[in-house]
Amino acid sequence: MRVGIIGAGPAGMTAAFELARSGAEVELFEASPHVGGMARSIPLWGQTVDLGPHRFFSRDTRVNRLWLEMAGRDYDMVNRLTRILYKDAFFHYPLRPFNALLNLGPLESLRCLASYGWERLNPAPRPAPDASFEDWVTSRFGHRLFTIFFKTYSEKLWGIPCSELDADFAAQRIKKFSLGEAVKNAFGADASRHKTLVEQFAYPHGGNGSIYQRMADRCLALNGRLHLRTPVACVETENGRATGLQLADGTCHPFDHVVSSMPLTDLVSRMAGAPAEVVQAAAELRYRNTILVYLHVQGDGLFRDNWLYVHSAGLATGRITNFRNWTPHICQGRTDTILALEYWCCGGDEVWRSADARLIDRATRDIRMSGLIGDRSILDGHVHRIEKCYPIYARGFKQPLDVITRYLRTLGGLSVIGRYGAFKYNNQDHSILMGLLAARNILSDARHDLWAINTDYEYQESSVITETGLLEEPPRDTQA
Numbered sequence: 001m002r003v004g005i006i007g008a009g010p011a012g013m014t015a016a017f018e019l020a021r022s023g024a025e026v027e028l029f030e031a032s033p034h035v036g037g038m039a040r041s042i043p044l045w046g047q048t049v050d051l052g053p054h055r056f057f058s059r060d061t062r063v064n065r066l067w068l069e070m071a072g073r074d075y076d077m078v079n080r081l082t083r084i085l086y087k088d089a090f091f092h093y094p095l096r097p098f099n100a101l102l103n104l105g106p107l108e109s110l111r112c113l114a115s116y117g118w119e120r121l122n123p124a125p126r127p128a129p130d131a132s133f134e135d136w137v138t139s140r141f142g143h144r145l146f147t148i149f150f151k152t153y154s155e156k157l158w159g160i161p162c163s164e165l166d167a168d169f170a171a172q173r174i175k176k177f178s179l180g181e182a183v184k185n186a187f188g189a190d191a192s193r194h195k196t197l198v199e200q201f202a203y204p205h206g207g208n209g210s211i212y213q214r215m216a217d218r219c220l221a222l223n224g225r226l227h228l229r230t231p232v233a234c235v236e237t238e239n240g241r242a243t244g245l246q247l248a249d250g251t252c253h254p255f256d257h258v259v260s261s262m263p264l265t266d267l268v269s270r271m272a273g274a275p276a277e278v279v280q281a282a283a284e285l286r287y288r289n290t291i292l293v294y295l296h297v298q299g300d301g302l303f304r305d306n307w308l309y310v311h312s313a314g315l316a317t318g319r320i321t322n323f324r325n326w327t328p329h330i331c332q333g334r335t336d337t338i339l340a341l342e343y344w345c346c347g348g349d350e351v352w353r354s355a356d357a358r359l360i361d362r363a364t365r366d367i368r369m370s371g372l373i374g375d376r377s378i379l380d381g382h383v384h385r386i387e388k389c390y391p392i393y394a395r396g397f398k399q400p401l402d403v404i405t406r407y408l409r410t411l412g413g414l415s416v417i418g419r420y421g422a423f424k425y426n427n428q429d430h431s432i433l434m435g436l437l438a439a440r441n442i443l444s445d446a447r448h449d450l451w452a453i454n455t456d457y458e459y460q461e462s463s464v465i466t467e468t469g470l471l472e473e474p475p476r477d478t479q480a
């Protein structure tokens with residue numbers, strides 16, 4: 001069996017490794033010079049940093065086993081501290097009611113409680129109660145808390161009003177969490193029940209991307225072939241089957257099966273023979289880009305969080321990562337701090353084309369205004385751009401997505417996986433699971449529904465990674 005794989009991110013790399021170790025003939029094509037995709041790590045100013053914060057977490061035993069197989073003993077458990085910076089105060093995220101009440105003050109807290117109570121007693125008569133992100137959050141937290149804790153950040157991230165954002169985004173990311181649940185947990189209920197409440201995570205000594213570098217090394221040792229700097233132009237099809245790949249240099253490569261983690265919209269719009277309505281549907285799906293501005297700041301001890309969500313409207317950045325607070329291994333004995341400030345935009349926005357120097361100036365202004373670094377010197381700046389990294393769940397996005405998935409399901413010999421690959425707001429674990437199950441489908445007559453992962457995928461064995469390895473747990477009700 002000859003399998004051609006597009007993309008060396010967590011999804012494509014996992015598929016390649018799993019196939020190679022089962023004896024398949026694997027050839028992977030990656031457009032960039034690196035493996036790891038958005039989850040890779042980069043060397044910077046003598047340290048190792050990720051592309052923004054990259055916390056690995058899964059409850060799926062298959063995913064955890066694979067991650068541990070790659071990490072070996074080379075990881076630390078990191079205590080998660082992530083807070084929201086809003087109006088010069090730090091609010092714990094996930095929200096902790098007492099901390100929130102204290103920071104908001106008695107008057108604002110009363111307003112929030114009244115707004116929450118109003119929502120519980122008078123649920124608004126909406127035709128589809130969970131139609132928008134705003135509706136979804138308001139019905140669970142009240143409108144006032146929605147405005148303070150969800151609106152500004154979400155609108156910075158997605159670039160559209162929350163009333164235009166699909167409730168699916170909240171359902172995937174916040175799940176069954178509500179203010180009532182938060183209060184119950186504050187009084188000691190089982191805090192590990194909800195994925196938003198997880199307080200520790202495993203982090204590799206070599207940076208998040210070292211997992212995928214090790215996968216690539218193992219894959220090569222198993223005779224898998226990895227072609228870096230080799231963009232795929234399109235998937236070739238014949239008689240309702242994928243038959244191979246055409247590379248950007250025009251060469252064609254036949255395969256028995258193709259696994260794609262390239263952007264879904266590119267995949268279908270470049271596929272000869274895709275019906276016009278499918279190509280039209282692809283044109284309706286949009287992505288957000290990320291600009292990461294790294295700042296090299298003198299000294300350490302700036303703030304304790306792994307990362308901070310920035311809700312203050314006066315700051316353009318949406319999230320600030322402090323790489324000193326992950327594991328000492330990645331700082332490599334240096335005493336300075338690397339921060340990453342995130343800015344989100346669309347491909348056509350002016351900021352996407354801004355010169356690096358302007359972006360570094362903007363980040364410098366933001367970090368000074370935030371008060372987080374006091375009068376420490378900023379020694380240097382570096383810009384990294386990631387295209388199409390957030391599939392936008394705009395209201396109604398499922399309609400064009402359904403048109404595309406229905407068509408792709410009819411094609412034999414093709415597995416479509418990954419974050420922009422399947423247009424799913426995946427974390428690493430979801431993309432790893434997609435790669436793993438794509439490989440199992442190809443190798444056996446298993447029929448895992450890859451489109452269901454990160455939506456309503458059920459799994460049987462549940463576990464978490466601890467400092468001593470895998471801790472098996474009873475099955476959970478939801479996919480983490």
Ligand SMILES: Cc1cc2nc3c(=O)[nH]c(=O)nc-3n(C[C@H](O)[C@H](O)[C@H](O)COP(=O)(O)OP(=O)(O)OC[C@H]3O[C@@H](n4cnc5c(N)ncnc54)[C@H](O)[C@@H]3O)c2cc1C
Nearest residue numbers: 007009010011031037038052054055232418419426427428
């Ligand atoms: C700022 C940021 C923070 C994040 N934080 C977290 C976190 O805390 N925890 C977490 O678990 N996840 C996090 N993620 C998500 C995580 O990075 C992704 O879920 C994961 O990388 C997706 O893997 P993938 O393989 O699906 O896609 P990608 O990582 O995007 O890999 C796709 C690969 O395909 C290649 N490619 C694209 N087109 C072509 C082509 N035509 N030909 C050949 N190759 C091509 C790309 O170059 C890329 O290497 C974060 C993402 C971002 C952007």
